[in-house]
Amino acid sequence: MRVSMVQMNSADDKSRNLDVAEELTRNVVAVEQPDLVILPEYFAFLGEGRDAIHANGEVFPDGPTYQRFSALAKELGVTLHLGTMVEKAGNGHYNATLVFGPDGSEIAKYRKIHLFDIDVPGGMSYRESDTISRGEQVVTYKVGDATVGCAICYDIRFPELFRALRDKGADVIVLPAAFTLMTGKDHWEVLARARAIETQTYLVAVGQTGAHAGGKKWCWGHSMVIDPWGHMVAQCSDGEGTATAVIDLARVEAVRVDVPLASHHVL
Template sequence: MKIAAIQMRSGLDPEANLAALEPLLAEAADRGAAYAVTPEVTLIFPENREQLKAVAAPFEGHPHLARVGEMAHRHNIFVHIGSLPVPLEDGRFANRSVLFGPDGAQVATYDKIHLFDADIAGLNAYRESATYKAGDRAVIAPLGDFTLGFSICYDMRFPRLYNALANAGANLIAVPAAFTVPTGQAHWHVLLRARAIETGSYVIAAAQGGSHANGRATYGHSLIVDPWGRVIAELDHDAPGVLVADIDPSAVVEARGRVPALANARDFSPPALQN
């Protein structure tokens, strides 16, 4: 199976973002990809709640998602929108992934579970939970000979989620992201390779890259990692582009057979200090 990671430089105008996505999806399909994943905040990349409120639309009947479904149908390809903001009743938003099938119908959705709340030295406190509401459900979906596991960006720092996805049957895990440049340079490759090694799964990470209209800068470097932890494809830059690689379910079986970490894992009691 051929899969594709689409790297973007999304801005604040959903129409412009959709116009940028269309030729990238067409290229992925022309290169034989049966599945393509886009970055986090594909359809709008906001910096604050005011920017979100200006353009976010209700999930049911969402006009831009309807257009993505049409693209999936036109190109006969699974299209995984890495995420978009969805308004909720409490005034916050869900950071939601949406998978479309080749027929253009929605197959699955996932709301980002882990939110970045941190006090960073030299910077203002960052409270993602002030704007977004965390999801509470891990999600997998059938994808041809593979089972797709869902995650979004900051999720990649929480291996328990990936272990749960793999134990539920996922052998390909998607990580749409909008990683900052400093953290990307330090952690992007090693975290994604670790999640592949720990689960014996393919990992595909579609990234935002470059300088955005909201003033943010993101790392790019979309990549695909095999179940042994090898980077088999990478966009070694932060410009928009399409990354395609062949994946084989037998490689998952081989990796999990050589290091049966999932099968060998055991439950245990929390640590206790011994005198």
């Protein structure tokens, strides 16, 4: 199974973001012929202000972004893990991942469970819960013989979610993110490797990169694939771009046989 990551520098120009996402997806599919392509968190719009964020959300499945990328997945014949975007549903707005199968049908939707409410060293505050409602469901889907689990950004700090995904049969866990530069430089790789080792899965962490909001916010980037033993097997360069890795399900099985963690849990 081949997995391609699409690293972006999304901003408040939704049209530009969608064009870049489509172009990078088309390019990496043409060159790498992956089975699964993954975009980052808030790939469609990464701006400031509750009103702007809500205004750029969409109702599924009728929204234009939903329809555009469903059609793209079908045209390219790939499974497309659509990072995240804002889903309007009733009175709520969710930070939601969509996954389209090679026929363009929706095969999974995950709403972010852990919302990022934090004061970052240096004075910047983030209050995702002021804008976004909390999800509740643990979600997996299939790509061929592989079971893929869904997580988003701040979820990476909560290993209980990753264990739940492992218990649902995940061989691969995908984490689109817009991880801050301040925390990312110290925690991003450490957390990704820890979650992969604990769950004995491939962890595919796909990030936003560079400056946002006129330079007031920065994302760490460093999109990466970590194998079940904790080794990095692929990473994006700085800036917008792509990287591809091969997911070896036999490697997952071998690691789980060597260290049978799933049968050793006590708590």
